[in-house]
Amino acid sequence: MNYLSTRGHPDRKRFCEILLEGLAPDGGLYLPEHYPQVDTATLAKWRDLPYAELAFEILSLYIDDIPPADLKAICAKTYTPEVFGSEEIVPLRELEDGVYLEALSNGPTLAFKDMAMQLLGNLFEYELARRGAELNILGATSGDTGSAAEYAMRGKKGVRVFMTSPDGRMSPFQQAQMFSLQDENIHNIAITGVFDDCQDIVKAVSNDLGFKRKYRIGTVNSINWARLLAQVVYYFAGYFQATAGNDKPVSFTVPSGNFGNVCAGHVARMMGLPIHTLVVATNENDVLDEFFRTGIYRVRAAADTHETSSPSMDISKASNFERFVFDLVGRDAARLRSLFVDDLSGQARFDLSAAPEFKQAAERFGFRSSRSTHADRLATIRDTEKRFATLVDPHTADGLKAAREHLTPGVPMVVLETALPIKFAATLVEALGHEPARPARFEGIEALPKRVVKLPADVEAVKAYIAQNCD
Ligand SMILES: *Cc1c(COP(=O)(O)O)cnc(C)c1O
Secondary structure: OOOOOOOOOOEEOOHHHHHHHOOOOOOEEEEOOOOOOOOOHHHHHHOOOOOHHHHHHHOOOOOOOOOOHHHHHHHHHHHOOHHHHOOOOOOOEEEEOOOOEEOOOOOOEEEEEHHHHHHHHHHHHHHHHHHHOOOOEEOOOHHHHHHHHHHHOOOOOOOEEEEEEEOOOOHHHHHHHHHOOOOOOEEEEEOEEEOOHHHHHHHHHHHHHHHHHHOEOOOOOOOHHHHHHHHHHHHHHHHHOOOOOOOOEEEEEEEOOOOHHHHHHHHHHHHOOEEEEEEEEEEEOOOOHHHHHHHEOOOHHHOOOOOOOOOHHHHOOOHHHHHHHHHHOHHHHHHHHHHHHHHHHHOEEEOOOOOOHHHHHHOHHHHHHHEEEEHHHHHHHHHHHHOOOOOOHHHHHHHHHHOOOOOOOOOEEEEEOEEEEHHHHHHHHHHHHOOOOOOOOOHHHHOOOOOEEEOOOOOHHHHHHHHOOOO
16 A cells, blocks of 8 residues: 555655655655445455454554554554453443444543554564654644543654643643653653644744754644544444445544544545544634635634634644545545645635535535534533433533534434543533532542643744754
């Protein structure tokens, strides 16, 4: 399998080459040259596999430069009940008739990002050892990516993590999860700004090819193809659990920020998994909802990014969206560039409302969307506790609300649970008047000593810090 850039760079790369990279050299995102097709016979064969083996089967279709026995061992080591809390790894439960919650948040940091990041940590360790190389991971997080990356990479040989986050914008629990790590190879950088500033810094550093090479900069943001690929697996696992041996379609609703999670659903659907609808759930930062409703993509400035009670979705520039648009415009890289490079650099908007592709987003690719507000979130959290004795986090609540707006009779709707409520305790308290349960291993973490530096939203300042800490 070869990988290409959405922006048309002529190079083709193998999986392990792009594993340790961020953006393609032309600023595009990597995608496989084609999506391997999975037929009904293969689905039947995969249906009863344990999660780690299912992961191996799917990953094998995209990774041909790691010997199969090694890849299988990496999957087996990653997806264990010890790390993810159950044999199923991503257990599905029916909430109400036809509406399911797929639990993706029982890993080390209690958010779905562990699903991909734990695999990435093991892939990085494997590949770096094989090359005798080192890597400095530079990341941006609004909370969950950072902790997932740090817990996946802590103590790993040959890897350092430099994680930027918007100063003061994460929940106390999230901050404590990250900043309490005392591992030498983990560096927390609090940036005076919002998440998009952090993401811009990571992009700017990654685009400085000289610096990137000299300091062996890699990324673990959701633009990393390996992460996206790891996420494809749980769409299959959710599908199998929601259907009983038939090939009936299933819909998924995905709380979305950077469009990484739902893009994995798009990939699963392109592979032939019978997905009826992919519902993109946003909060008040509704750039994606606006696009799927109107065909207009209008990136907001950092200053216009709302601080909401589902903060991991406070994103106004969805970094993975370009991957979907590439498929939407028939993989025409010149057309893609005209949308994302030429127009977006100046005006940060494009308008496909009159283009035939816009209709296809729904009709051919199955996308729908909804937006939630703080009041919706609180109402959903309350309602879910009252009717089902189940606590959901604010992001999952946004998903549940969106799901109910796009139900199709006879089609199971799977809502991806993207975090556990304890990560966002303040909002749960606001909604319910009581704290959600806290797993014992996180007792008292807010009081632990913190390891973090504060820097301005300035590329040069971040580069200088990395340079200083790379000896
Ligand atoms: C990261 C995150 C999201 C958004 O996922 P994307 O892949 O960026 O779309 C939603 N909910 C939670 C809890 C998250 O951590």
